[in-house]
Every structure is written in C-alpha cells, then in structure tokens.
Amino acid sequence: xxxxxxxxxxxxxxxxxxxxxxxxxxxxxxxxxxxxxxxxxxxxxxxxxxxxxxxxxxxxxxxxxxxxxxxxxxxxxxxxxxxxxxxxxxxxxxxxxxxxxxxxxxxxxxxxxxxxxxxxxxxxxxxxxxxxxxxxxxxxxxxxxxxxxxxxxxxxxxxxxxxxxxxxxxxxxxxxxxxxxxxxxxxxxxxxxxxxxxxxxxxxxxxxxxxxxxxxxxxxxxxxxxxxxxxxxxxxxxxxxxxxxxxxxxxxxxxxxxxxxxxxxxxxxxxxxxxxxxxxxxxxxxxxxxxxxxxxxxxxxxxxxxxxxxxxxxxxxxxxxxxxxxxxxxxxxxxxxxxxxxxxxxxxxxxxxx
DNA sequence: AAGACACCCAACCGCGGAACG
DNA sequence: TCGTTCCGCGGTTGGGTGTCT
Numbered sequence: 001x002x003x004x005x006x007x008x009x010x011x012x013x014x015x016x017x018x019x020x021x022x023x024x025x026x027x028x029x030x031x032x033x034x035x036x037x038x039x040x041x042x043x044x045x046x047x048x049x050x051x052x053x054x055x056x057x058x059x060x061x062x063x064x065x066x067x068x069x070x071x072x073x074x075x076x077x078x079x080x081x082x083x084x085x086x087x088x089x090x091x092x093x094x095x096x097x098x099x100x101x102x103x104x105x106x107x108x109x110x111x112x113x114x115x116x117x118x119x120x121x122x123x124x125x126x127x128x129x130x131x132x133x134x135x136x137x138x139x140x141x142x143x144x145x146x147x148x149x150x151x152x153x154x155x156x157x158x159x160x161x162x163x164x165x166x167x168x169x170x171x172x173x174x175x176x177x178x179x180x181x182x183x184x185x186x187x188x189x190x191x192x193x194x195x196x197x198x199x200x201x202x203x204x205x206x207x208x209x210x211x212x213x214x215x216x217x218x219x220x221x222x223x224x225x226x227x228x229x230x231x232x233x234x235x236x237x238x239x240x241x242x243x244x245x246x247x248x249x250x251x252x253x254x255x256x257x258x259x260x261x262x263x264x265x266x267x268x269x270x271x272x273x274x275x276x277x278x279x280x281x282x283x284x285x286x287x288x289x290x291x292x293x294x295x296x297x298x299x300x301x302x303x304x305x306x307x308x309x310x311x312x313x314x315x316x317x318x319x320x321x322x323x324x325x326x327x328x329x330x331x332x333x334x335x336x337x338x339x340x341x342x343x344x345x346x347x348x349x350x351x352x353x354x
Numbered sequence: 355a356a357g358a359c360a361c362c363c364a365a366c367c368g369c370g371g372a373a374c375g
Numbered sequence: 376t377c378g379t380t381c382c383g384c385g386g387t388t389g390g391g392t393g394t395c396t
Contacts, residue, residue, distance in 0.1 A: 016364070016390085039381065055382080056365065068363095091384060106385075107363050 013048045017057055021047055025054055026062045034058075060101045067099035071108055079105055080113060 017025075028045045035041060039051035047054065060066070071079075075097055082093045090102035090109075097105065 014366075037381080050366090052367090052382085053365075059383095060364075088385065102384075103364075110386095111362055 011048065012042075012050045012053070014050075014053075017049075017061075021049065022057070022062060025058060029058055029062070056103075060103045065099050066101065068104065075100070076113060079109060080117070083109065083113075 024045050024047055028041070034055075035044070037051075038055040041047075042049045042051055042054050049057075078096055079093055082089075082096060086092060088106070088109075090106045094100050094102040094105050
C-alpha cells in the first residue's frame, strides 16, 4: 500500500512564500505554537500550503534568531570537522551552530565549502602533475625511461603507474601520492607527497600493489616518497576499472561519510591521525559509502570481513585528505543533540583559508 | 546588449522511523 | 503486532541573480 499524501497536492500552493503568508504563519505560531500538528496548521490559519512546507518555512526562515549567510571561519571549521566525523547529518551539525539551519549548512557546504576544499586539492594535484610531467620529459629526452619488472612479473614503474592512473580528460582524480617518482630534484616538495599518502592506501584497496620498502629503493635517500606500483596482470578492463575508481574516489571524497568503518570491527588504529576523534560516532555506525561498493568488493577481497592494517585506514585517511591530521589543533567538547556525539574535533582553519 | 553559463539558495520530494491507536 | 499518521531528515530541483563571452 502506498503512503497517503500528507496534503491535497492539487489544492496547495507551491513555490516561494509571499510576505502575507509569512506574516500569517509567524503570527500564528508565535501566538499559539504549532499545536504539535503541522499538517493541520495551514488549514487553521487559512494557508493553502502543505504542512510540511509550513514547517520548513518556519524552521528555515521565520523562526526567531535565524542567521542567514555570512558564515564565520569558526563556523566553517565546525561544519567541516563535523562533516568529516559524522558525515552529512546536517541537523546534527546545525545543532552545533546556534541560529543556523540544517538547510543553510547543507547549502553552504554544497556550494562553497566543498568547492573550497576541492579547489585546494586540485591545486596540489596540478602542481604535482606539472612536476611529474617535467620529470617525464626529462627522462624521455635523456632516454632513461625505465620499465622494471621484478621476478614476479610485476610491473614496477612510476611511469607505468601514471600510464594507468593518470586520467587524460579534464576530470582529475587525486593523484596517488606515493606514486610520485623519486624526487630527482632536491627542491621537490616532499610534504605534498606525504600529505597524500592516504590515496595510495586507497589504491591498495583498489587492487594495486604498492611496495613501500623504501630501503630497497635506490635513489630514494631513505624517504618514503618512492614507491613501486605493481599491478598483477592488469587487463584493459581492470585498467578501466582503476581509472573509473579513481574518478569515483575523487568525486566521492566530498560527498560521503568518510569515517565509517568498512567492516565494523574495532580497529582503533583507524583513528590514528585524528586527535580527539569521536570514537563512538565511528564505531556505532556501520554505514557503507554508497557508490563506493567497489572498494569493498575489491579491496576487502573475497568477501572477507576481516580488516588488515592497511584496509582499516581508509575513512580516516580520506578525511585526512580534506584535513591533513597535523592540522587538528583545536578541541572542544560538544554536547550533542540526541547523545549521538559527545565530543568532536575541530580542525585548524588554515586549510580552509585561501 | 544579449545570450550562455555558473552560482546560490529556498523549497520540494520521498523516505525512514517514531508515535499512536 | 500491525497499520496509519506525522515528523524530521537528507537529497534534489528550479528559479533568481551574477558573471562571462
């Protein structure tokens, strides 16, 4: 049986509210309250509106002490921190910001904060890509293009990695950090590379094999920036899969709950890097990332429910893409509506600036 | 000047779950 | 326990406005 409509759709007005409607609704609620029944309210006051519409109008616009626009830096930080820790629970996030509505915050996130962070990430990607292009050209020019295969017939070349992973269109996924070739130039910015180590881990989930044994890498100087990218018998289909997956990662980064455990096990180390992270918020939720199922299928391998130390890092790692762990500086307790969150971590605003 | 495009945000829609009989 | 009603939430849409070409 289908759900009964909340109101007579044919007989309700839709679209923007007029000042008269606003006045009617506001006056009534201020005088009598909602009466605990939004559905009946519009009829009581002679509004040809759906009850839900009245509720929304009141909560998002007419309610006293509502703030519109002009989000402060502190508010941005709170939004971002909470988004990372609890995902798109806008009502909960709004509860931390007096005068802000969930709708407002949602809009602000979707239209500004998300782009702000993505823009920052893209800049870094472009800088890295430019760097690797230069190196590529140098290598080609000097005829030193290396394609090394080891005894397991694994292709181990960062050039090959780029061949597989770097997209050719305008839609740039995050470039896996560990995939950067060994810095041939002393002035290469290693911090950028290290900041994006999490993406490499995601790639491991995707089935790529990366060997991080830095000590075995020549020309590495002991840093962890060198990496072997090894793909076992990659087929064109897999290649396409990797590429699609990378696009997926990039598109999902800002859209989904980053922190939820994949497998529901208590992997405390999942939280490494996020000081004062709301542990309960993570463990009490086994929600998966919609649209990223491929990570479970591929990354978890054979439907295994166990998590290796590598596999268990992903959500925090993805969060750290948005906020490198080192910028977590500020902590306050937050009393959370419904007891869902008891505390939350706030991040330094520096990453948002600019 | 005007059309195309991008951005912003108020409002709508549909779903899940709580409350209630 | 089950069906119904309503609330609240998050995702999406669409219109207004600003910017670019």
